[in-house]
Amino acid sequence: MDAITFGTDGWRATLDQFTDDRVRIVGQAVADTLRETGHDEPVLVGYDARETSPGFADSLAEILAGNGFDVLVPERDCPTPTVAYGIVDRDCAGALMVTASHNPPEYNGVKFIPDDGAPALPEVTERIEANLREPDLLPEDEHGTIEEVDVIGPHAAHAHELADADLSGLTVVYDAIHGSGRGVTDALLESAGAEVIRRRCEQDPTFGGGSPEPSPEHLEGLVEAVREHDADFGVANDGDADRIAVVTPERGYLDENLFFAVLYDYMLESDSGPAVRSVPTTFLIDRIAEAHGEEVVETPVGFKWVAQAMGEHDALVGGEESGGFSVRGHIREKDGVLMALLAGAMAAAESLDDRVDRLLAEYGEIHPGKTSLDCPDSEKERVLSDLEDELPDSVAGQNVEKVVTMDGFKVLLEDGSWLLMRPSGTEPKLRVYAEAGSPERVEELLDAGTELVRPLL
Structure with a gap:
């Protein structure tokens, strides 16, 4: 036991x-x-x-x-x-x-x-x-x-009620990575009118010899297929289809933070309400919320905390940068099947690439980044305690405005960028996240965070 x-x-x-x-x-x-x-x-x-x-x-x-x-x-x-x-x-x-x-x-x-x-x-x-x-x-x-x-049929009927999507004329490539989304997510998209091109939708308990993880390195074939078939977008799920990854013709793999932003913006076109996001998730959500007079609730990592806050604040959307999202009117559990249908609804009205371009033009460029350092579970508490004493007044040339301590240490900087250092809840690692207005700035912040943490390991 x-x-x-x-x-x-x-x-x-x-x-x-x-x-x-x-x-x-x-x-x-x-x-x-x-x-x-x-x-x-x-x-x-x-x-x-x-x-x-x-x-x-x-x-x-x-x-x-x-x-x-x-x-x-x-x-x-x-x-x-x-x-x-x-x-x-x-x-x-x-x-x-x-x-x-x-x-x-x-x-x-x-x-x-x-x-x-x-x-x-x-x-x-x-x-x-x-x-x-x-x-x-x-x-x-x-x-x-x-x-x-x-359980699949009733869920599909509920998803159609929520999304109310007509995907006629859309072409979508779906990649199940041999997981449980096969015959479910693709069928849902098809029943809404989309032409669906399937990848890795055969049952294979070895997942093709890898992990059913919809990460950029596992979805290169999906990116190629979207472009080869001139599809409107591609979508993939993880092994149990509670998370989503989206691929667009122009961007290839669409960062989950950007998907969250277009999802919230789309939902605000016909409804109102706050957003809930976890601590490593993009501040682009905050900019969109502020422009609509809405609030953002920040939670520790873990969808259980997002779900709890969604209930407490009657949130319109909730999500994490790892690809888990839900919306008001649905169960407060991340749902990669429903999100695929909502991605289709968004794309039917305006291409996903155009949506992202419009948001970034309106609210400013955001570039997220993440790296990991090995750290045994037994050492995580000590490292965090030591890190608290080492937090500087400035990081990579910018003064520290505030430190958020709900899950590790999130250092907010004067220029609007941020750096987060927290222990992984699932692996013997310490995560370093950053977000800034350019890829170069993100790398500077990740380097600074790594230099802060590494001597403590």
Whole structure:
């Protein structure tokens, strides 16, 4: 049980650690937690496209049913957001999702999603961890039922209601990277009228021998395909399709910060409300909000914090620079499937490249950057403590105006640029982020941040 730790987004581990016995222990802990909190509604158990995921999902379903809960299991591997939406759509007590997201195939994971469809907050995951124990099933005549259900169809219908998009005349290239978005995101785009050209939409639990991570280096083929087919844009999802990456004809890989900016600007054309962004996400969001008389709420990294703030502030949009976004009227969970449809809605009205050009002309150039330094988890707290004493009055020739300390140290500079140094929540690394008005300035800031941190490691 000591090997089971719920981190930023559930428990993930390599398959030598992520065993069936331990998965069953998690199932028992969730059953106990649901009982303690007065839940007796059905529980959803979803799973991604990894080879081992259906078996782990079966084990979780068996434990939950053995504790008296009726269990709903999707008909196939499916995106995390379709499971999260299914909780609310079917009035479930919550869901367990078997996924390791963008990790390579030798990993798997499981996360609990509460009854509101938003990511579990620490008090929930800590309670589950405290309840970890060997399974203890009820007599067979008290077991719940296990039933297959469709979670993809209801999610698609809801996405069409939200986006109301006519994509007739658009050509979109979709890259599933062999993940659970295949046959879901592409089908949604097609049902809205788009011509969809598919890449890596065959089922392959090895993800083509790599990781289902929609990063620039993994999407070079998508960039080429968009240009080869004269497509309006390209879209990719990570392994469980809760994140999105977008490719445009002119820019190639569209930085997630810029996608967030055009999304917020598009939503403000027909609605109003604040935006929620995590601490490393672009200040371009703030400039757009200010121009519309709206506010921006800043959160620590982790979509659970974005989701919480979206609920508290009735936000129009919420997002992170890592490609996770949601909008008002939807579940407060990042959704790469819905975002693909919204990208199509935006492109149908004005090309994504033109939207970005217009925003940058109106609000000024922004250039984000990020680098990482190796730092063992055991050393992160000490490094941050030491860093607090080393923070300078100026960075790369600009005076420090303010230091934000909600997640590491974000140093705001006089010229509007910023530098952020924070520990990764998922890897033994320390991240250095920066944003400025030119690529050269970003590199100066990243170098300055690295020089501050490296002597402390």
